[in-house]
Amino acid sequence: MLIGIDIGGTKALGLLVDPANGAIIARSKKSSQGSGQELLRRLVEIIDELTAAAHPLVTAVGLGIAGLTDRYGLVHYSPNLPNLFQFPLGRRLSKATQRDIFAINDATAGTWAEAKHGAGRGLDNFAYVALGSGIGTGFVAGGQLLLGANGFAGESGHMTVDIDGPTHITGEPGPWEYFASGHALGRLGREAAEAGRFPEVAGLVTNLKDIRSEHVVQALAQGDAQAQVIFDSFCAQVARGIANLVLILDPSRVVLGGGLAEVGEALRAGIDTWLTRLLLGSQHRPQVEVVLAKFGAESAALGAAWFAADAVGN
Amino acid sequence: MLIGIDIGGTKALGLLVDPANGAIIARSKKSSQGSGQELLRRLVEIIDELTAAAHPLVTAVGLGIAGLTDRYGLVHYSPNLPNLFQFPLGRRLSKATQRDIFAINDATAGTWAEAKHGAGRGLDNFAYVALGSGIGTGFVAGGQLLLGANGFAGESGHMTVDIDGPTHITGEPGPWEYFASGHALGRLGREAAEAGRFPEVAGLVTNLKDIRSEHVVQALAQGDAQAQVIFDSFCAQVARGIANLVLILDPSRVVLGGGLAEVGEALRAGIDTWLTRLLLGSQHRPQVEVVLAKFGAESAALGAAWFAADAVGN
Numbered sequence: 001m002l003i004g005i006d007i008g009g010t011k012a013l014g015l016l017v018d019p020a021n022g023a024i025i026a027r028s029k030k031s032s033q034g035s036g037q038e039l040l041r042r043l044v045e046i047i048d049e050l051t052a053a054a055h056p057l058v059t060a061v062g063l064g065i066a067g068l069t070d071r072y073g074l075v076h077y078s079p080n081l082p083n084l085f086q087f088p089l090g091r092r093l094s095k096a097t098q099r100d101i102f103a104i105n106d107a108t109a110g111t112w113a114e115a116k117h118g119a120g121r122g123l124d125n126f127a128y129v130a131l132g133s134g135i136g137t138g139f140v141a142g143g144q145l146l147l148g149a150n151g152f153a154g155e156s157g158h159m160t161v162d163i164d165g166p167t168h169i170t171g172e173p174g175p176w177e178y179f180a181s182g183h184a185l186g187r188l189g190r191e192a193a194e195a196g197r198f199p200e201v202a203g204l205v206t207n208l209k210d211i212r213s214e215h216v217v218q219a220l221a222q223g224d225a226q227a228q229v230i231f232d233s234f235c236a237q238v239a240r241g242i243a244n245l246v247l248i249l250d251p252s253r254v255v256l257g258g259g260l261a262e263v264g265e266a267l268r269a270g271i272d273t274w275l276t277r278l279l280l281g282s283q284h285r286p287q288v289e290v291v292l293a294k295f296g297a298e299s300a301a302l303g304a305a306w307f308a309a310d311a312v313g314n
Numbered sequence: 315m316l317i318g319i320d321i322g323g324t325k326a327l328g329l330l331v332d333p334a335n336g337a338i339i340a341r342s343k344k345s346s347q348g349s350g351q352e353l354l355r356r357l358v359e360i361i362d363e364l365t366a367a368a369h370p371l372v373t374a375v376g377l378g379i380a381g382l383t384d385r386y387g388l389v390h391y392s393p394n395l396p397n398l399f400q401f402p403l404g405r406r407l408s409k410a411t412q413r414d415i416f417a418i419n420d421a422t423a424g425t426w427a428e429a430k431h432g433a434g435r436g437l438d439n440f441a442y443v444a445l446g447s448g449i450g451t452g453f454v455a456g457g458q459l460l461l462g463a464n465g466f467a468g469e470s471g472h473m474t475v476d477i478d479g480p481t482h483i484t485g486e487p488g489p490w491e492y493f494a495s496g497h498a499l500g501r502l503g504r505e506a507a508e509a510g511r512f513p514e515v516a517g518l519v520t521n522l523k524d525i526r527s528e529h530v531v532q533a534l535a536q537g538d539a540q541a542q543v544i545f546d547s548f549c550a551q552v553a554r555g556i557a558n559l560v561l562i563l564d565p566s567r568v569v570l571g572g573g574l575a576e577v578g579e580a581l582r583a584g585i586d587t588w589l590t591r592l593l594l595g596s597q598h599r600p601q602v603e604v605v606l607a608k609f610g611a612e613s614a615a616l617g618a619a620w621f622a623a624d625a626v627g628n
């Protein structure tokens with residue numbers, strides 16, 4: 001049996017996974033907030049609970065962390081988990097549980113879940129793009145999970161796509177994430193509503209300031225014309241960054257995950273159409289497939305479990 | 315003995331390489347212009363000449379091609395070699411010489427030369443950035459040369475860094491290459507001279523329209539203050555694109571090649587300084603080394619020879 005734990009900004013989600021078929025046998029979810037010590041204690045509880053449910057024994061434990069982490073779970077940087085900065089989470093957890101612990105970034109873990117048992121299965125070169133409140137990405141290149149020198153690969157959401165663009169919360173000018181994340185979709189909806197061009201969504205909230213991506217998605221599902229216009233321009237922004245990634249990495253497929261992937265075919269088709277338009281030389285190369293991820297909110301925990309299984313196997 | 319041939323927009327450069335130590339035993343250079351048939355005939359001549367100089371026998375022949383090419387030398391797209399479009403160069407050459415021929419993109423070949431015997435030797439993750447009239451890039455990731463699904467990886471010069479930016483010759487808005495290639499440096503010099511701010515370089519030409527990057531470099535070597543200002547802003551543009559690549563791929567080192575690398579330490583130090591400033595979270599990660607390439611104009615031919623040797627060995 002394998003254990004994978006996704007450590008996000010608010011929750012830690014642990015899964016007990018059967019390596020024979022990838023089935024999820026048990027779940028345990030706790031808060032990830034508070035000090036590093038507090039998180040450590042809760043992770044020990046998660047591992048104990050899941051271990052108690054495991055037959056046969058647990059052979060590997062992996063962590064997927066929302067931030068820059070090395071293989072041993074030392075967190076170098078994480079806007080979502082500020083209390084973990086430079087905290088040797090993996091080593092402490094290893095000591096507390098007497099187990100080897102392996103850690104990777106959460107989007108990298110999601111990529112590995114799709115590679116092993118999802119929409120990237122069997123492919124030597126694909127890109128995973130998780131569209132949530134931010135953008136997380138990961139890559140399989142030449143048949144290998146792309147980790148980079150420090151395990152920090154895949155921070156593509158922060159790549160500059162508009163040097164003269166607006167300043168993001170990171171302080172950087174015009175990163176992809178500013179234009180193409182869930183936050184960006186919410187902002188597009190809010191701006192349209194404030195300009196009086198989006199009555200459908202304005203009717204969903206008491207205060208226009210509260211308009212979020214989910215309201216735009218709701219209006220889209222109801223067939224609202226303005227929602228379609230906004231969503232199409234959003235898909236163009238997502239595709240612009242994906243075009244950059246295709247030029248750099250030449251994947252044969254792009255797998256769309258994250259919360260926004262729940263929109264489904266409208267998201268997939270919109271990005272697909274714009275990618276063909278925006279990708280330089282797209283008429284001269286095999287078409288890059290755009291597909292939806294197989295795994296949703298559990299992808300990082302699943303991928304972390306598989307990553308640990310591979311690490312133990314080596 | 316190995317043969318590597320770099321096929322650029324004007325010339326084909328063939329090298330005979332000793333696999334024992336990487337030494338170049340013989341050279342042969344011919345025009346690459348004209349039809350695919352004409353190029354084919356000249357490549358046969360190059361291979362014949364170099365083979366005649368080889369003791370022991372030639373065991374592998376590789377091509378480094380300035381364009382999108384597959385492993386067998388079928389050119390999908392090449393602005394520099396328009397007559398080769400969809401021309402099965404590798405297969406025809408294979409038939410004509412009765413040898414296996416392996417092809418890769420020229421910047422990818424340069425990357426492999428640096429990986430095997432140059433500034434990337436021994437590294438599992440590095441980026442090669444060739445600054446010439448355009449920008450070519452290549453990557454070693456997880457110890458492997460990154461080729462992508464079609465052999466098209468490394469077209470990073472075309473990534474969008476300024477969505478609202480000026481239109482490049484490719485028709486795309488604001489690609490990195492527009493701001494950070496040799497052409498870009500020449501344009502910065504020309505604009506400054508036309509505005510009367512660059513007398514040093516204005517004195518080097520009869521017509522300001524003729525100012526090229528080499529004039530800016532010449533003024534820089536002479537210690538001209540305006541040349542330093544221009545060159546520094548150029549280094550910032552180069553570093554902006556490299557910062558994107560570091561976020562995506564997490565290399566431990568960046569190797570600077572291409573014609574502009576002849577500028578030497580001023581280029582290296584300028585990009586180094588700007589990369590630290592521009593890279594998000596650079597204070598939280600090990601510093602990315604910025605170094606000059608070992609190989610100059612012969613890197614693509616050398617790397618193509620090594621690529622073919624590896625392909626034959628597999």
